[in-house]
Amino acid sequence: MKKKISETINHSLVLMAFFCTILLSVIPGCSKTGQPPEPQPQPMEKAAEDNPLLSAFDTPFQVPPFDKIKEEHYLPAYKEGIKRQKKEIEAIVNNPEPPTFANTIAALDKSGLLLKDVNFIFKAMKSANTSPRLQEIAKDISPLKSGHKDDILLNAKLFQRVKAVYDQKDRLNLSEEQAMALEKYYKDFVRGGANLSPEQQDGLRQINKELSLLQLNFGDNILKENNRFELVIDNEEDLAGLPKAVIDTAAETAVKQGHKGKWVFTLHKPSLIPFLQYSDKRELREKMFKGYINRGNHGDELDNKDILIKILSLRDERVKLFGFNNHAEYQLDRNMSKKPEAVYDLLSNLWKRALALAKKEAKALQELIDKEGGTFKLKPWDWWYYTEKVKKAKFDVDENLTKPYFKLENVRDGAFYVANKLFGLKFIPMTNIPTYHPEVKVFEVQEADGSHVGVIYLDYFPRASKRGGAWMNSLRDQIRFDGKEITPVVTNNGNFTKPTADTPSLLSYDEVETLFHEFGHALHGLLSNGSYYKTAGTNVPIDFVELPSQIMENWMSEPEVLKVYAKHYKTGEVIPTELVEKIKKTKKFNQGFKRVEYLAASILDMDWHTAENPAQLDVDTFETQSLNKIGLIPEIVTRYRSTYFSHIFSSMYSAGYYSYIWAEVLDADAFAAFQETSLFDQKTAQSFRKNILEKGGSADPMTLYIRFRGAEPKIEPLLIRTGLIEE
Numbered sequence: 001m002k003k004k005i006s007e008t009i010n011h012s013l014v015l016m017a018f019f020c021t022i023l024l025s026v027i028p029g030c031s032k033t034g035q036p037p038e039p040q041p042q043p044m045e046k047a048a049e050d051n052p053l054l055s056a057f058d059t060p061f062q063v064p065p066f067d068k069i070k071e072e073h074y075l076p077a078y079k080e081g082i083k084r085q086k087k088e089i090e091a092i093v094n095n096p097e098p099p100t101f102a103n104t105i106a107a108l109d110k111s112g113l114l115l116k117d118v119n120f121i122f123k124a125m126k127s128a129n130t131s132p133r134l135q136e137i138a139k140d141i142s143p144l145k146s147g148h149k150d151d152i153l154l155n156a157k158l159f160q161r162v163k164a165v166y167d168q169k170d171r172l173n174l175s176e177e178q179a180m181a182l183e184k185y186y187k188d189f190v191r192g193g194a195n196l197s198p199e200q201q202d203g204l205r206q207i208n209k210e211l212s213l214l215q216l217n218f219g220d221n222i223l224k225e226n227n228r229f230e231l232v233i234d235n236e237e238d239l240a241g242l243p244k245a246v247i248d249t250a251a252e253t254a255v256k257q258g259h260k261g262k263w264v265f266t267l268h269k270p271s272l273i274p275f276l277q278y279s280d281k282r283e284l285r286e287k288m289f290k291g292y293i294n295r296g297n298h299g300d301e302l303d304n305k306d307i308l309i310k311i312l313s314l315r316d317e318r319v320k321l322f323g324f325n326n327h328a329e330y331q332l333d334r335n336m337s338k339k340p341e342a343v344y345d346l347l348s349n350l351w352k353r354a355l356a357l358a359k360k361e362a363k364a365l366q367e368l369i370d371k372e373g374g375t376f377k378l379k380p381w382d383w384w385y386y387t388e389k390v391k392k393a394k395f396d397v398d399e400n401l402t403k404p405y406f407k408l409e410n411v412r413d414g415a416f417y418v419a420n421k422l423f424g425l426k427f428i429p430m431t432n433i434p435t436y437h438p439e440v441k442v443f444e445v446q447e448a449d450g451s452h453v454g455v456i457y458l459d460y461f462p463r464a465s466k467r468g469g470a471w472m473n474s475l476r477d478q479i480r481f482d483g484k485e486i487t488p489v490v491t492n493n494g495n496f497t498k499p500t501a502d503t504p505s506l507l508s509y510d511e512v513e514t515l516f517h518e519f520g521h522a523l524h525g526l527l528s529n530g531s532y533y534k535t536a537g538t539n540v541p542i543d544f545v546e547l548p549s550q551i552m553e554n555w556m557s558e559p560e561v562l563k564v565y566a567k568h569y570k571t572g573e574v575i576p577t578e579l580v581e582k583i584k585k586t587k588k589f590n591q592g593f594k595r596v597e598y599l600a601a602s603i604l605d606m607d608w609h610t611a612e613n614p615a616q617l618d619v620d621t622f623e624t625q626s627l628n629k630i631g632l633i634p635e636i637v638t639r640y641r642s643t644y645f646s647h648i649f650s651s652m653y654s655a656g657y658y659s660y661i662w663a664e665v666l667d668a669d670a671f672a673a674f675q676e677t678s679l680f681d682q683k684t685a686q687s688f689r690k691n692i693l694e695k696g697g698s699a700d701p702m703t704l705y706i707r708f709r710g711a712e713p714k715i716e717p718l719l720i721r722t723g724l725i726e727e
């Protein structure tokens with residue numbers, strides 16, 4: 001599995017609660033004028049008056065006025081947003097007309113626009129530009145939001161109207177998009193407890209409230225753990241083996257963290273991974289590695305074990321209310337995979353192949369250790385180091401040979417180039433636009449004919465206020481209603497290698513993949529062509545949402561594309577063909593490890609969420625048993641251990657971490673359509689755009705896929721691509 005998967009923590013975009021987002025300026029009654037007076041004391045009034053979140057956004061393309069939004073604006077804006085949506089819901093419920101799709105489902109879909117807007121902005125800032133205060137505010141907001149969501153989903157009169165429409169759905173002559181929106185809303189209500197007794201509904205409310213706080217705590221603890229650990233080196237000899245750029249960055253980190261004149265390494269990936277790859281100091285590699293894998297597991301105030309057991313227990317309790325046997329069944333019911341069995345089938349099919357390969361790799365690494373006169377057995381903190389050596393010997397290529405060809409700005413332009421060749425899109429830099437951080441770059445996206453598509457914010461460097469990984473966020477979803485076209489605003493965020501005083505940002509091969517990956521998510525949001533929030537854009541099941549992102553990685557490594565963007569940052573020389581060929585070969589290198597590491601985490605996720613009586617379980621014991629059962633070798637640690645598995649305990653990937661490989665089957669099969677024609681075949685590109693990117697979640701994913709490809713996806717292209725079977 002590619003490293004980018006570990007980097008790509010939860011794209012916070014999928015399956016948004018239906019009360020989230022959008023643009024104030026086009027919504028009558030959303031600005032502060034014309035609102036009834038606030039029944040609040042004077043100071044609150046004042047706050048609302050000055051709150052930029054409550055006014056029309058007077059910015060290019062009505063993007064958020066980041067220069068005016070302050071932390072204290074969020075909570076009042078959330079409260080106001082909730083209040084407004086309550087009124088809108090009241091109006092739907094009290095409509096004397098009989099329930100119709102338009103006056104109930106469409107009306108519900110367009111309610112809560114202020115809240116959606118505020119929520120998008122707040123979520124984006126909480127991920128990319130947070131602060132202790134913002135983290136605290138999130139704790140106040142979280143119960144407000146989940147309480148409000150419950151108020152809507154448990155509104156019996158509202159549900160009656162939704163159900164009335166649902167019950168006559170076959171006679172309504174609905175479009176495919178409308179039918180799907182109706183289906184999704186109806187299921188939301190059922191899952192929200194609309195069919196439960198009042199006592200059960202109270203219980204559900206309590207569970208949801210507790211869960212949202214526990215999930216926040218889990219994520220907070222990891223953020224704190226990431227920032228707590230530091231390896232301070234004051235003896236130059238201990239830097240042995242590390243490349244200059246890595247040492248320079250460590251020196252800069254040291255200055256920032258109050259260790260001027262020394263070198264500091266952290267658990268953030270751009271610091272951790274090169275250290276594991278290059279440091280000759282085995283005991284220091286062990287220290288770093290153990291620091292990483294023991295996060296949230298120190299038995300102190302940041303320990304996540306009790307929290308995750310509580311999360312699992314509450315999830316289990318919740319799904320029992322709906323007649324599911326476990327949380328995995330409940331989650332997969334609305335995914336493309338539908339059932340846990342389908343997921344376990346795919347995972348175990350791949351596991352057998354991957355494990356066999358990983359064992360061969362471990363043997364080769366041990367042989368190298370022995371040959372060098374090492375008298376120790378290969379351990380997990382040796383894997384990167386010796387793999388790098390084998391890779392160098394075998395392919396005579398190391399990261400540092402390719403990095404100069406992957407200057408961040410060039411790579412970004414390479415992604416733009418692919419979007420242009422496939423879909424005709426153009427990216428125009430915008431400088432007259434407020435951003436939330438000086439490092440953020442903004443581009444307007446246009447069609448080939450110059451018409452406006454949307455806006456994208458690119459925010460690529462790590463900082464203490466940003467969480468780890470890479471992701472795409474929406475700041476505003478595309479939507480069309482009442483004759484208005486609301487255009488999308490999206491972000492791409494990453495934690496890529498920073499420029500230093502004398503070198504620009506030069507990306508590793510994995511980082512290049514990650515950039516293209518997140519850019520694919522951005523295109524999914526930007527090219528959305530929908531009429532209902534519920535089904536537009538990236539509002540698709542999580543095992544489908546990675547198709548548009550993962551497919552982009554294929555173009556990134558094609559020689560035809562590399563020639564365009566992979567140019568040496570000093571000389572402008574195009575990356576040599578033989579280096580490209582070597583890179584292609586190295587793509588299949590170390591696949592056993594990468595796949596095993598990823599699949600183990602996916603299986604662990606499924607095991608946790610199919611387990612009976614989670615309250616009775618001991619975290620370390622369960623994890624060990626789960627991994628022993630599949631025969632994970634001791635030289636490899638699961639990509640995520642339970643106590644820092646934020647995808648599944650503080651994000652929406654619970655019983656969903658498998659989605660990446662599921663989508664990889666899709667992306668390999670989908671890209672084969674271009675391989676069968678040509679890299680930028682216009683007919684295939686148009687079909688992908690029309691049937692997948694523009695459609696969002698407006699139809700069953702398999703139906704959309706078959707429309708694009710003419711058949712269900714096959715697993716073979718993935719097996720060939722990854723070297724898990726012979727070509």
Ligand SMILES: [Zn+2]
Binds near residue numbers: 517
């Ligand atoms: Zn992704």
